[in-house]
Amino acid sequence: MIVFFHPNTTNTQKAELQLHLKQAGFESQLVQPKDICIVPNLKDAAAIEKFSFVSSTKLIDTSYQLSSLEYKKETNFLVNNNQVGTNFVNFIAGPCSVETEEQIFETAALLAKHNIPFIRGGAYKPRTSPYSFRGLGKDGLKLLQQAAKQYKLSVVTELMDLSLLDEVQQYTDVIQIGSRNMSNFYLLSELGKIETPIMLKRGIQANVQEWLLAADYIMCGGNENIILCERGIRSFDPLSRNVMDVGVIPLVQSLSHLPILADPSHGTGEAKFVAPLAKASLVAGANGLMIEIHPNPKKALSDSRQALSFDEFENLMADIELLKPTIKKPINATYSVFQ
Numbered sequence: 001m002i003v004f005f006h007p008n009t010t011n012t013q014k015a016e017l018q019l020h021l022k023q024a025g026f027e028s029q030l031v032q033p034k035d036i037c038i039v040p041n042l043k044d045a046a047a048i049e050k051f052s053f054v055s056s057t058k059l060i061d062t063s064y065q066l067s068s069l070e071y072k073k074e075t076n077f078l079v080n081n082n083q084v085g086t087n088f089v090n091f092i093a094g095p096c097s098v099e100t101e102e103q104i105f106e107t108a109a110l111l112a113k114h115n116i117p118f119i120r121g122g123a124y125k126p127r128t129s130p131y132s133f134r135g136l137g138k139d140g141l142k143l144l145q146q147a148a149k150q151y152k153l154s155v156v157t158e159l160m161d162l163s164l165l166d167e168v169q170q171y172t173d174v175i176q177i178g179s180r181n182m183s184n185f186y187l188l189s190e191l192g193k194i195e196t197p198i199m200l201k202r203g204i205q206a207n208v209q210e211w212l213l214a215a216d217y218i219m220c221g222g223n224e225n226i227i228l229c230e231r232g233i234r235s236f237d238p239l240s241r242n243v244m245d246v247g248v249i250p251l252v253q254s255l256s257h258l259p260i261l262a263d264p265s266h267g268t269g270e271a272k273f274v275a276p277l278a279k280a281s282l283v284a285g286a287n288g289l290m291i292e293i294h295p296n297p298k299k300a301l302s303d304s305r306q307a308l309s310f311d312e313f314e315n316l317m318a319d320i321e322l323l324k325p326t327i328k329k330p331i332n333a334t335y336s337v338f339q
């Protein structure tokens with residue numbers, strides 16, 4: 001249940017309500033910037049409507065509250081000049097890791113050529129083995145920002161740890177929270193206190209409820225600029241890196257106001273499967289794609305098997321152009337070479 005307060009409700013009154021709820025056995029959470037209180041397990045509004053400073057209540061019958069469709073119908077926001085959200089389709093592309101100046105500038109030039117507004121690239125990489133390339137760190141962030149500036153792109157990069165928040169925030173427009181950190185609840189709640197949009201990837205074994213609750217962790221602090229990203233889940237089958245869960249796209253959209261992107265690169269782990277799953281995801285209603293590309297995929301220092309070459313990426317974009325009548329939502333990219 002969401003409790004709304006009359007304007008000018010004091011902190012003492014809110015504390016009084018919370019104490020009353022606690023004594024009745026209900027946990028509650030104030031969402032300060034929104035001036036609301038969430039009481040997830042409370043079903044009977046009569047118990048609190050007697051407080052004169054409570055203006056109204058809204059019953060939300062799911063464990064996740066703020067990410068639910070009952071809380072709001074859509075989430076749309078601007079990143080620089082780009083409209084992102086439930087009503088739009090956006091593309092994010094770039095290498096798994098920022099490796100060299102040449103690599104990242106060539107990639108940025110390709111994206112700019114097609115008016116694709118977002119460049120991605122990892123500077124602090126979560127690698128399964130400590131002996132693998134772990135990214136260029138701050139130097140990588142700098143290169144990414146320089147390339148983005150030159151080609152007027154917005155940056156998406158991963159934040160691995162709270163200790164890097166200030167640094168990453170300086171260089172990025174959207175903070176990516178990777179699948180390994182989807183359940184890092186302390187990190188998530190700290191991200192609620194900032195205004196930078198968050199792209200929250202699905203945990204490798206997370207069900208939809210857990211994923212939406214992770215989004216609630218961020219929203220509880222007041223940051224509602226969240227994009228979900230399906231990146232495949234782990235299965236029992238050693239032949240696929242992950243199982244790209246295309247079905248989760250309409251499922252999430254039936255439950256949540258948050259936009260959902262698809263990442264078929266990590267979702268499949270294999271370049272030749274990226275295009276079919278990218279197209280399937282868009283037709284299933286995704287609000288965009290995140291695709292790993294590399295000027296020379298064989299030489300990529302991380303995730304080389306799943307990186308598309310520039311040609312493969314352009315072919316995918318041309319195919320997507322043909323899908324436009326099915327996609328319906330406005331796409332924030334124009335494929336100049338194909339027009």
Ligand code: PEP
Pocket residue numbers: 096122126158177178179180201231266
């Ligand atoms: C990534 O996008 O670079 C990444 C590491 O993805 P994930 O967290 O989904 O594994």
Ligand code: MN
Pocket residue numbers: 096097266292302303
């Ligand atoms: Mn990767």
